[in-house]
Amino acid sequence: MSVMNLSSFIGLRYTRARRRNGFISFISAVSTIGIALGVWALITVMSVMNGFERELRGRILDVASHVTVMGYGGKLVEWRAIEADSEQIEGVAAAAPFIDGQGLMSAGGAVSGALVRGIDPQQEPSVSNIQDHMIEGGFDQLVAGEYNVILGGQLARKLDVQVGEKVTLIAPQGQMTAAGLLPRLRRFNVVGTFSVGMYEYDSTLALLNITDAAKLFKLEPSVSGVRLSLHDVDQAPTIGREVSSRSDFSYYVTDWTQENRNFFRALTVEKRVMGIILFVIILVAAFNIVSTLIMVVTDKQADIAIMRTLGMSPGSVMKIFFIQGTMVGVIGVIVGAIFGVITALNLEAIVSWAENIFGFEFFPADIYVISDFPAQLQWLDVALIVPAALLASMLATIYPAWRASRTQPAEALRYE
Secondary structure, X not given: OOHHHHHHHHHHHHHHOOOOOHHHHHHHHHHHHHHHHHHHHHHHHHHHHHHHHHHHHHHHHHHOOOEEEEEHHHOEOOHHHHHHHHOOOOOEEEEEEEEEEEEEEEEOOEEEEEEEEEEOOOOHHHOOOHHHHEEEOOHHHOOOOOOEEEEEHHHHHHHOOOOOOEEEEEEEEEEEEOOEEEEEEEEXXXXXXXXXXXXXXXXXXXXXXXXXXXHHOOOOOOEOEEEEXXXXXXXXXXXXXXXXXXXXXXXXXXXXXXXXXXXXXXXXXXXXXXXXXXXXXXXXXXXXXXXXXXXXXXXXXXHHHHHHHOOOOHHHHHHHHHHHHHHXXXXXXXXXXXXXXXXXXXXXXXXXXXXXXXXXXXXXXXXXOOOOOOOOOOHHHHHHHHHHHHHHHHHHHHHHHHHHHOOOHHHHHOOO
C-alpha cells in the first residue's frame, strides 16, 4: 500500500472509529448536522425566492404588456400603422391598442380612485391574461356604446357593487357649460369582475370598451398606445429597442423590465442578501470542524508520533486529518443537499400538511399577495451551493491538519 493510499485509509478509519473522548464525537456530529442544516436551508430558501419571483413576474405580466408603445401627451394618432408595423417584427406575437386614463368611481356613498383602461375585447386576450382570471363575466360583454365596465375584485368590494349594478365614473377631462367647467360623468353597468392576485391591479383597474373610453376621455380617433405581446418575455428590451429605432419621434417605447425595474431589483438584492446570511450558517458549522480536528489531533498525539517515527512524512500526516475533516463536510453537504432538493420539490405539499397539522395558514390570502409557497428549484443554485459548502469545509481542515503535521515525535512520546 502506497503512502498516499495509507494516508487515505487512516483518515477514513479515524472518521469511522469510536473515540475515547465522547465530547469529540459530539462536536463532530454537531458539525455534520450544522453543515447539513445550512445546505438544506439555503437550497430551500433559494427555491422559495425563485418561486416567488416567478409567480410575481407572472402575475404582473398577466396585466402589464411586454412592450408598450406610447404617444407623447397620452395620444397616439397613427396607431394603426404602428400596430401593423410592430407585428412584422420577429418575436412579436400580437399587438392591441389601449387607452389609459384616471378617474373617480362612485356607487352609493363609496368613492374610489381608478385606473381606467379602454381595450378592444377581441384583441386584448392576445396581449394579456386577464380573461383567464375572470370571477364573473367576460370581455365579450364590453360592447361598444353600451357603457359596460369590468372591475377588479377589490375595487368592486370597495365600491360595494356586484355584477348587474351601476357605478358612476368621473373623468378629469371636464366640459364647458354655461355654469363653467364641470367634470364629465358617466354611468356604467358592471358586467364582470376579475382577480389576478395582485392588490395593485385588483383594487384600481377598471376595463372599458376602447370606443367608450375614447369618448369619455375625448381621444377619438386616437388611442393612448399599443401593447405588444412577445413569444419570449426576456427579449422585451431587445425588441423594444428595435421598435424604438423605427420611431419618427411621435411615440416612445417602454417594456416590462423598465416599468418594474425597481421591484425586480429589490427581489434580486433580497435574494443575494438572504443567500449570504444563510451561507454564514454553513461557515459557522464548518468552523466547528476546526474545533473537532484540533481536539482529535491532541487526542492522537501518540499515534501521530508513532507514524512519524515509522517514516511517514508531515505531508502524509496532514493528509490524514484533511481527509477526516473533509469527510465530515462531505457527509453534511450530501445529506443537506438531498433533503434540500426533496423539500424544494415538495414544499407546497409539506406546507399544506403542516397547516393541517397546526390548524392555521402561514400566509393568509387576505393579507399576503401570494398565499402559497411556489418553490422553483434551480439546479444552478444547487451546483453553486454544494461546491461552496464543500470548499468551506475543506478550508476549515487546513490549519488543524497543518498542526498535526508539525507534531514532534520525541515531544509527543516523552510521557507515553
